[in-house]
Amino acid sequence: MxxxxxxxxxxxxxxxxxxxxxxxxxxxxxxxxxxxxxxxxxxxxxxxxxxxxxxxxxxxxxxxxxxxxxxxxxxxxxxxxxxxxxxxxxxxxxxxxxxxxxxxxxxxxxxxxxxxxxxxxxxxxxxxxxxxxxxxxxxxxxxxxxxxxxxxxxxxxxxxxxxxxxxxxxxxxxxxxxxxxxGGSDVVVDARLPEAPLEAHERCLDIALTGLKGGHSGMDIHLPLANANRLLVRVLRTLEFAGARLVSYQGGTLRNAIPREAFVRVALPADEIDAVTAKVASLEATLRAELGQPDSGFALGVTPTPPADTPDEALTVDASAMLVAALNVAPCGVERMSAEVEGVVETSNNLGVLNLEGGRFHLCALVRSLHDSAVAAMIDRFRALFELIGARVKAEHGYPxxxxxxxxxxxxxxxxxxxxxxxxxxxxxxxxxxxxxxxxxxxxxxxxxxxxxxxxxxxxxxxxxxxxxxxxxxxxxxxxxxxxxxx
CATH class of the missing domain: 3.40.630.10 (Zn peptidases)
Known part of the structure; x- marks a missing residue:
């Protein structure tokens, strides 16, 4: 070949x-x-x-x-x-x-x-x-x-x-x-979040964010390239009016690649489905205008979850809102440009892999910096943030x-x-x-x-x-x- x-x-x-x-x-x-x-x-x-x-x-x-x-x-x-x-x-x-x-x-x-x-x-x-x-x-x-x-x-x-x-x-x-x-370090966040059974009046929707360009989380982090996890969390924040509850989430596959795709399943009252579908369509147009040419392949779609895939449980409303809020404020992208080397990123973070299944939440981010002390400070920020929602935070695979x-x-x-x-x-x-x-x-x-x-x-x-x-x-x-x- x-x-x-x-x-x-x-x-x-x-x-x-x-x-x-x-x-x-x-x-x-x-x-x-x-x-x-x-x-x-x-x-x-x-x-x-x-x-x-x-x-x-x-x-x-x-x-x-x-x-x-x-x-x-x-x-x-x-x-x-x-x-x-x-x-x-x-x-x-x-x-x-x-x-x-x-x-x-x-x-x-x-x-x-x-x-x-x-x-x-x-x-x-x-x-x-x-x-x-x-x-x-x-x-x-x-x-x-x-x-x-x-x-x-x-x-x-x-x-x-x-x-x-x-x-x-x-x-x-x-x-x-x-x-x-x-240098850098992986930051790994794990949590077991409370779930509750689906109610008779609730239905599930699948939301897919696809078509982003992606790239290298070190070489390309300063470029105008969107992070699929960051964008889909933004979408989820706008759906809280409908009482949307998280069922599952998969975004990104590698902590050192800027995520190109992310997928979420939510449960919400059946009478809110039309409003949510319209809101997502409006957001797609807004985000497309913001992203511009570098991510021209961007697409945001909503489909009803097939009946055979309808789950028995979803995160509680409070747990869903708490997790989405934490992800919404988590560091992502360039944190600081170098004061010593012109035009070079000093410190950054990539929200690389995000997963939720059966109430178990997992995040793997990659922090990079020219200063080992700044890596440690960023890890501490993750720990301070995600411990507020009861998550376990650890740093691993650190390198100078x-x-x-x-x-x-x-x-x-x-x-x-x-x-x-x-x-x-x-x-x-x-x-x-x-x-x-x-x-x-x-x-x-x-x-x-x-x-x-x-x-x-x-x-x-x-x-x-x-x-x-x-x-x-x-x-x-x-x-x-x-x-x-x-x-």
Missing amino acids: NEHLDTLSPAPVWRHFRTLCNTPRPSGHEAALVAKLEAWADGLGLAHDRDAFGNLRIKKPAAQGCENAPGVILQGHLDMVAQANAERPHDFTRDPISTYVEDGWLHADGTTLGADNGLGVAAALALLESTDVAHGPLEALFTLEEETSMGGALELAEDWLEGKLLLNLDSEARGEAYIGCA GWVPDSDSPLLATFIDCHQQRLGREPAVKVIHAGLECGILGSKYPALDMISFGPTIRGAHSPDERVDIDSVDEFWTLLKALTEALGR
């Missing part, structure tokens, strides 16, 4: 990316890909091993004459975000990713593409098998479960890696080098930020290579997304690190795509930098 990838340039990178597309690899299901890469390394006579968590390392000795050069670690993550459009059934644990080219960009057919971080992994594999690049000792570190928990980096073995320089290949903009990133070092010798070499090979200096930036560099640096504090990559847009959503020309530029730069570091 994806044979057309073999016609793209640079051929070695796209050949490996085809393997990644054809091998299902959502977070937590990377085992088949790891086995393929180990067999591939065996075929080339390259040493490989894993740490206790399962992170994979493949080593290549220095080229002749480069034995005294510092060791270089090529780093990327094997897993990908699993997101598909509602009309595109896709089992990410079994089905390959189907790709196509349009106007110079590579897309997937209704799903995430996996260019994040598949192209960084593919470039590292291509460099490992290359015979025309003079290089010092190479280690390729491929981590697991980056997209769901940063688990591979957090559990990475200490005193395992040997290199002194680390090239993180997980950035998403040509012509840019990243030297710092946000990556503190910038503008005097990095590795950065200076990268800038020089960029200028010589591409005829221009790169922009040096700090990113709001959570790269693994902060975690790796906490375990290996002597590492000198930078991050760069090809141009990827729409990561963490089915709109994910990669600029094909930028991959060629990325490959040229990676080879040139590796050779410069091998001298």
